[in-house]
Amino acid sequence: MYKYDQIDQQLVDERVAQYRDQVRRYLAGELSEDEFRPLRLQNGLYIQRHAPMLRIAVPYGMLSSRQLHKLADIATQYDRGYGHFSTRQNLQLNWPKLEDTPDILAELATVEMHAIQTSGNCIRNITTDQFAGVAPDEIIDPRAMAEVMRQWSTFHPEFALLPRKFKIAVSGTKQDRAIVQAHDIGMEFYRDAENKVAIKVWVGGGLGRTPILGTVIREHLEWQHALTYCEAIIRVYNLHGRRDNAYKARIKILAKALGIDEFRKQVEAEWLHLKDSPNTITEAELARVAQHFEAFDYASLPAHDASFDAAITSNAAFAAWAKRSVHPHKTSGYRAVTLSLKPHGKAPGDATSEQMHVIADLAAQYSFGELRVSHEQNLILADVKLSNLFAVWEKARAHGLATPNIGLLTDIICCPGGDFCSLANAKSIPIAQAIQMQFDNLDYLHDIGDIELNISGCMNACGHHHVGHIGILGVDKDGSEWYQVSIGGKQGNDASLATVIGPSFSAEEMPGVVQKLIEVYLKERSDEERFIDTVRRIGVAPFKAHVYATTAPKSEAAHV
Amino acid sequence: MSNLITQNEIVTDDWALVNLPEVDQEVRKQAGKVVLFKLTGENTISAEQIANTQIPATGKTLVPLSVYLARKNEFAPRIAKQEIGIWLATHETLENLTKAEPNLNIFPLIAVYVERFADGRIFSIGNLLRTRYGFNNTLRAFGDVLRDQLFFLKRSGFDSYLIRADRSAEEALQSLKDFSQPYQGAVDDKQPVWRRVNRGQNNVA
16 A cells, blocks of 8 residues: 655644644634634544544555554544544544644554545545455556545645535446445546546536436546646636535536536636646656555465365355455455444444454454455455455454445444434434344345445435435434435446435334335345345335335324 | 735735725525625626725725726826736636736736635636736735635745734744645646655655
8 A cells, every 4th residue: 555755744744733733723712613613624623512523534445554553542542442434434533632633643644644634625535446456347456546636635725625525536447336426526447449547537426415426527538637637627616616505515516507518618628728737647656656556465376265165164154254245356366355344233334442453453464464444334354365264254253343244234334423423413323223133133134135225314415325225314303303214326337316215204113114125125026136126126116105004104193 | 013924024015905885785695594605706896886996096006806997097007107906806707807908917916805714716716817827926815814824825826915914924924834845736836746856666754
């Protein structure tokens, strides 16, 4: 993975000093609440219900063992011994003290980490596929470009105070796993007819209050122009995006208002001036960064391993885990492994300091000292030998990290919700926990098969509920918490936004509602059909009929 | 004590700022909240305001863009004496100006007024004035200008900053040096770091 040189290190050190002084000025009353807000947000610091929340950047989800050990230590020393991995592949601390945050950042800087631009109206952490570099369906490893873009976007002076937050995702695989269509800019890398690396550029996607899938603004962009083309897009947005209403300030609203053709015309006109300017990426710079992402020194291994095969045959629990948690790898004899941060009944995406230390050790021992965070809020060891999978499983299982539910109903994407977040309308973690307990039967879960259930505590959609096969949205009605259910959303190349099935439900009703949805699926599915396929084939109506036939919403019952 | 920084020094402001006459504006709301930002290109100035704007007869004078465009002939003799500068707000666009004055360097000073700290349009405006329209003279930011914008303003082509009256310009000077080696090329240094210094393979810290 990318290692800092003295230029990178100096920059994060200077940031710590700058932020330390900003906090000093705020505490001394030299900065008002309103003036401090954009400054602290651009450093990932929110003021939340109980305490501040600090969001630490994990660029495109890559972490080293050393960094994870440090995060665990920070969570122990400055927080309550755990952290929360977010859908932007970052790590959030829920209980730090404002006064401590400069020290936390100083600690982070010692392991080449920071919290720069993890919030605020600026270019956020650039995300990508958690299997980048190892996925068999990968065409281009997008991480070097993601790092080049990370550096370019860090303290970009022209885009320091945009109308609203700005999210970029990059992907280089046949099957998109980075949800490029749900980003302000999505960059899909591919090889063109001349076998050169090119980019298909998507713009104006996003979830939140007004969910919209992105539109292709350019089918073919030579990679050298990635930065200048982004500058053209973001300049048009910076000048013309709405600042008068925060709910209409994302680039998707501008692109829709102008229409994609007019928006493209303005961007291309701007780009004429920027194309070939010094921010054009050189072969040498890409090569310098790419050397950090070169393939590891893999052993030459056969495609099969006898000890692994034997363990699969003799140990049903291991086999069940391997079926869900082990993923194919480009290199013979290696696999990627997802460690589940979704044990039933716990907050999805949370890891204790102890677990973080265990995972960091596993990565050091079995996976070249590196790991990744997925936007599904799990941790991945990307380069494990087949022959080591059993040992990894045993240790992971001993620490609650081997729930065999990856990609199943209880592998829930879930935001922190009303328990922590001051934006939330409703709690989301207890809903996730109740659903996990309702379906706490592995055979049943495996029978239901591949399904994605996403929960957000408010329309800001941190839990990506619009692209969940089942999406749950917390809503506020007259001061009480209700949950709106939608189905048919999907991430990937054939992404779609979910459809709301009807009136909202109370928290207690939610496990039963999900149960009903699953019953319809189990009854209607044809061979090999996943939940999402059945929804797409038969539509929302049968699901709606079954759910509302037997579960009269309490909000309506009250009027009978 | 002056609160004006130009070229990394605190200097006396010898320009007289001309404001448009005040008019009553109704409070606009969107989604129940007071609108804090004017839309880009929104026309907020009436012909009457422009006609009623009083211009001092002599001395270095900073004129609103709209007044300059509408009453250009009045200013011609003083343009020759290098004593007319113009200012615009962040929601105003540059197209009318550059149509009327293809050579912006007739102005010794262009100033951009930022009503609110969070309004980042000022950075794109600075960038365009410098890189697209070739403005080489003093480019000033004024309004809600606080020290934490200065580094970005400098990189976007500004070289003069009128710090908000209740804050210390002396302290703000420090922020011009917040970062010693920024990553990307910008107006002040067009070269990105990889063209500026050798970040070769042996340069790992």
